[in-house]
Amino acid sequence: MAPALGSNFAALLSSLKALLPASSLILSDESQRPFECDGLAVYQQLPWVTVLPETLAQVQTILRLCNQHQVAVVPRGAGTGLCAGAMPLAEGVLLVLAKFDQILDIDLQTATARVQPGVRNLALSEAAEPFGLYYAPDPSSQIACTIGGNVAENSGGVHCLKYGLTVNNLLQVTMVTMAGELVTIGGEGLDQPGMDLLCLVAGSEGLLGVVVEIKVKLLPRAPRVQVLMAAYSKVSDAGDAVAALIGQGIIPAGLEMMDHLAIKAAEDFVKVGYPTDAQAILICELDGTDAEVEEQLQVVSQCFTDHGAYQIRIAQDAQEAAALWRGRKSAFPAIGRISPDYYCMDGTIPRNQVAYVLTRIGELSAQYGLAVANVFHAGDGNLHPLILFDASIEGQLAQAEALGGDILTLCVDVGGTITGEHGVGLEKMPQMPYQFSDAELAQFRRLKAAFDEADLLNPGKGIPTLKYCQEYRSLQHG
Amino acid sequence: MADLTSRLVEQVLQARAEHTPVHIIGGQTKAHLGRCPAPGSKPPMLLDMTEHTGVISYSPTELVIRARAGTKISDLNKVLAEQHQRLPFEPPTYNDQATIGGTVAASQSGPARPWYGAVKDSLLGLGLVNGYGEAMQFGGQVMKNVAGFDVTRLQAGAMGSLGVITEVSIKLLPQFNASHTLVFELEPQAALQRMQTWASQSLPISGVCYWQSQLYVRLQGGTSGVAEAAQQLSGQTLDAEVAQDFWQQVREHQLLVPQDDQTLWRWSGPANASLEVLPATQLINWAGAERWALAAEALAPSAGLCKYRGGDRQAEVNPALNAHDQALQRRIKQAFDPDGLFNAGRLYAWL
Numbered sequence: 001m002a003p004a005l006g007s008n009f010a011a012l013l014s015s016l017k018a019l020l021p022a023s024s025l026i027l028s029d030e031s032q033r034p035f036e037c038d039g040l041a042v043y044q045q046l047p048w049v050t051v052l053p054e055t056l057a058q059v060q061t062i063l064r065l066c067n068q069h070q071v072a073v074v075p076r077g078a079g080t081g082l083c084a085g086a087m088p089l090a091e092g093v094l095l096v097l098a099k100f101d102q103i104l105d106i107d108l109q110t111a112t113a114r115v116q117p118g119v120r121n122l123a124l125s126e127a128a129e130p131f132g133l134y135y136a137p138d139p140s141s142q143i144a145c146t147i148g149g150n151v152a153e154n155s156g157g158v159h160c161l162k163y164g165l166t167v168n169n170l171l172q173v174t175m176v177t178m179a180g181e182l183v184t185i186g187g188e189g190l191d192q193p194g195m196d197l198l199c200l201v202a203g204s205e206g207l208l209g210v211v212v213e214i215k216v217k218l219l220p221r222a223p224r225v226q227v228l229m230a231a232y233s234k235v236s237d238a239g240d241a242v243a244a245l246i247g248q249g250i251i252p253a254g255l256e257m258m259d260h261l262a263i264k265a266a267e268d269f270v271k272v273g274y275p276t277d278a279q280a281i282l283i284c285e286l287d288g289t290d291a292e293v294e295e296q297l298q299v300v301s302q303c304f305t306d307h308g309a310y311q312i313r314i315a316q317d318a319q320e321a322a323a324l325w326r327g328r329k330s331a332f333p334a335i336g337r338i339s340p341d342y343y344c345m346d347g348t349i350p351r352n353q354v355a356y357v358l359t360r361i362g363e364l365s366a367q368y369g370l371a372v373a374n375v376f377h378a379g380d381g382n383l384h385p386l387i388l389f390d391a392s393i394e395g396q397l398a399q400a401e402a403l404g405g406d407i408l409t410l411c412v413d414v415g416g417t418i419t420g421e422h423g424v425g426l427e428k429m430p431q432m433p434y435q436f437s438d439a440e441l442a443q444f445r446r447l448k449a450a451f452d453e454a455d456l457l458n459p460g461k462g463i464p465t466l467k468y469c470q471e472y473r474s475l476q477h478g
Numbered sequence: 479m480a481d482l483t484s485r486l487v488e489q490v491l492q493a494r495a496e497h498t499p500v501h502i503i504g505g506q507t508k509a510h511l512g513r514c515p516a517p518g519s520k521p522p523m524l525l526d527m528t529e530h531t532g533v534i535s536y537s538p539t540e541l542v543i544r545a546r547a548g549t550k551i552s553d554l555n556k557v558l559a560e561q562h563q564r565l566p567f568e569p570p571t572y573n574d575q576a577t578i579g580g581t582v583a584a585s586q587s588g589p590a591r592p593w594y595g596a597v598k599d600s601l602l603g604l605g606l607v608n609g610y611g612e613a614m615q616f617g618g619q620v621m622k623n624v625a626g627f628d629v630t631r632l633q634a635g636a637m638g639s640l641g642v643i644t645e646v647s648i649k650l651l652p653q654f655n656a657s658h659t660l661v662f663e664l665e666p667q668a669a670l671q672r673m674q675t676w677a678s679q680s681l682p683i684s685g686v687c688y689w690q691s692q693l694y695v696r697l698q699g700g701t702s703g704v705a706e707a708a709q710q711l712s713g714q715t716l717d718a719e720v721a722q723d724f725w726q727q728v729r730e731h732q733l734l735v736p737q738d739d740q741t742l743w744r745w746s747g748p749a750n751a752s753l754e755v756l757p758a759t760q761l762i763n764w765a766g767a768e769r770w771a772l773a774a775e776a777l778a779p780s781a782g783l784c785k786y787r788g789g790d791r792q793a794e795v796n797p798a799l800n801a802h803d804q805a806l807q808r809r810i811k812q813a814f815d816p817d818g819l820f821n822a823g824r825l826y827a828w829l
Binding site: 107108109110111112131132133153154160161164165167177188189190191193195200202203204207220222243244249251288291292294295296318329348349350352361377379380381403415416419420421422423424428432435436437438441444446448449450451460 | 538540557562584585587591592595596598608614615618619621622625628629630631632634635637639651678679680682702703705706707740747748782784796800802803806809810812813825826
């Protein structure tokens with residue numbers, strides 16, 4: 001049963017009971033347990049109550065009621081996020097959009113799709129497949145994650161350099177504000193007059209509104225996709241190869257780097273033929289027409305060889321291509337096999353800093369006594385160090401978090417950012433004052449207040465409060 | 479080549495103290511865009527960005543350039559061409575006077591927009607002085623960055639209503655190795671249909687435009703890919719120089735220029751919309767998603783339709799927003815510019 005709180009909670013609960021069918025309102029601890037965390041399971045909290053509305057009108061009424069009774073709301077999609085952005089509040093309503101799972105329309109003439117927020121990322125590409133179209137952003141969680149969650153986090157994936165993030169593939173978003181008002185942002189066309197609110201909403205981590213409908217663009221599938229892998233005995237050679245490739249005017253559809261520990265763990269797990277003696281491998285995907293791909297393939301192979309690749313493997317068929325990708329896509333669970341726990345970081349760095357940053361991470365790893373495996377979206381500079389630890393050993397989680405914090409500040413120091421695609425959520429709050437000045441953070445807070453004056457929508461996430469920042473600064477100088 | 483950020487901050491602080499409205503000006507190539515509000519009782523302070531110029535950093539292998547807002551687009555194009563790179567959104571240069579700051583503020587993208595994105599898609603970060611006179615930095619120089627709200631891309635199209643853009647980081651792309659324009663003589667309806675057929679095909683297209691009974695399609699990319707596509711689409715090949723001139727005219731908005739009492743209307747909407755959405759359409763760009771017509775002022779701004787140039791510019795030029803949306807945009811404006819200093823009334827009379 002939901003714990004007894006103030007009288008506003010009692011009044012809200014009776015209104016929710018009147019509004020929603022029993023199947024849409026979850027009150028018991030037992031039934032709420034699956035919702036206590038998102039993909040970052042070290043942060044857990046049972047919500048006060050969980051609601052799973054079925055209609056737009058219900059979403060509007062829920063938000064209006066919560067606003068009226070001054071009770072906080074945390075929106076949630078599939079819960080695959082990796083920054084505790086959807087972690088519930090003990091004194092808040094968890095608003096789950098799972099029942100909004102319909103693809104409303106796929107329009108071939110404009111190559112666009114209109115979907116509800118609970119539609120899974122991969123389900124959209126699968127539905128578009130018979131028409132030769134697909135939805136480009138493809139985060140590793142694409143089997144489970146939803147388009148609504150992708151909008152909230154501005155999710156990326158392995159094809160960002162060429163095809164962009166969620167924000168670059170959005171046309172229109174309909175959302176409900178904390179006051180229960182329906183706002184349509186963006187439009188049917190490629191632009192609208194005035195400030196770009198669509199971009200503001202993308203990646204706003206559920207702080208500005210609850211997204212209830214999304215229109216995205218779809219892309220035609222390329223007639224040919226070619227995957228190749230290159231192995232290096234020095235990380236810096238692989239880094240140089242990436243810079244040289246882009247310098248030569250090649251924009252691969254995907255370009256991934258894995259370091260020695262990640263290669264070994266992945267190969268032990270899925271056995272796709274990665275060279276386990278390599279210090280780094282690059283996995284490169286080229287797409288286009290036959291002629292385009294053939295032309296690029298020659299340049300890429302030559303470039304990789306020129307920069308010290310001791311082995312190049314060009315996938316001979318779709319099966320081999322899928323195998324080469326499978327190793328990379330299994331990297332996280334593969335690490336999960338060799339370590340009781342792992343902690344995934346998400347900094348982005350200028351590509352030319354990769355060799356320095358990986359060396360520095362190696363030093364930090366030795367200093368903390370915790371192993372770190374690295375997978376890197378080399379095309380767009382998004383680095384995912386995986387810190388291996390054992391939460392059952394007293395103090396190791398705190399050590400892992402401290403090491404993670406050092407890695408993120410390192411990313412800022414070389415001109416990058418603390419999060420490329422996972423979001424700030426609750427997790428990266430401590431690093432926000434490192435990346436942003438007080439004036440910038442205050443600007444974020446005023447912007448939040450323009451949408452949600454009483455700070456009721458996903459409070460405590462994404463943007464640190466003034467008090468938080470003051471405490472942070474005094475600690476830094478103390 | 480100078481960093482005038484601290485002077486800009488002082489000017490904004492002074493304007494704030496004296497309650498003086500601020501008009502941000504650069505190359506003055508976009509004076510015809512947006513509203514032209516009736517002069518108020520107090521003469522505005524002109525915040526001149528033309529001396530705040532220069533490339534701050536450029537690393538070709540990172541595909542990123544950072545430049546001060548007053549830097550001319552044509553100067554950027556020159557610097558990039560030396561490294562065989564380009565601005566993906568193909569902005570107009572307006573006789574070499576357009577600046578990158580103004581281009582971002584007015585969200586000006588050229589013929590390649592449907593395939594290579596708008597200004598916002600290439601915008602990675604920027605510096606902004608808000609109405610409190612605070613110089614701030616948002617976004618960065620990396621491709622992926624989701625820390626904090628996307629204040630950077632919010633500025634694209636805001637016409638300087640939220641602050642003064644001081645510098646921008648732009649994502650770049652390699653220049654095309656080959657370019658080939660085909661022409662088809664078609665009725666407007668058939669041309670629209672042809673555009674939609676191409677939309678669902680994987681083709682190296684970078685421009686589709688209909689003008690004076692001719693459908694132009696520009697293929698750009700690698701040499702063999704372009705040659706292959708040109709053969710596949712058939713059509714009549716346009717001489718390379720003539721093609722370059724044509725696309726330049728489209729990009730620079732030179733094909734339709736309002737005279738005397740004429741108004742240039744711009745419609746932006748779904749590419750497959752019928753021809754009726756804009757009466758007497760003369761130019762179709764962006765494969766159907768952008769349409770243009772010169773007319774005497776009988777139309778009114780409505781869904782997707784803007785009074786782009788000419789006509790009564792004290793009236794609203796953009797479609798009306800509902801009360802909720804107006805209130806929201808006012809609150810956002812206030813979050814940046816509490817005293818309403820910047821470019822008041824330029825986007826809407828009420829903003």
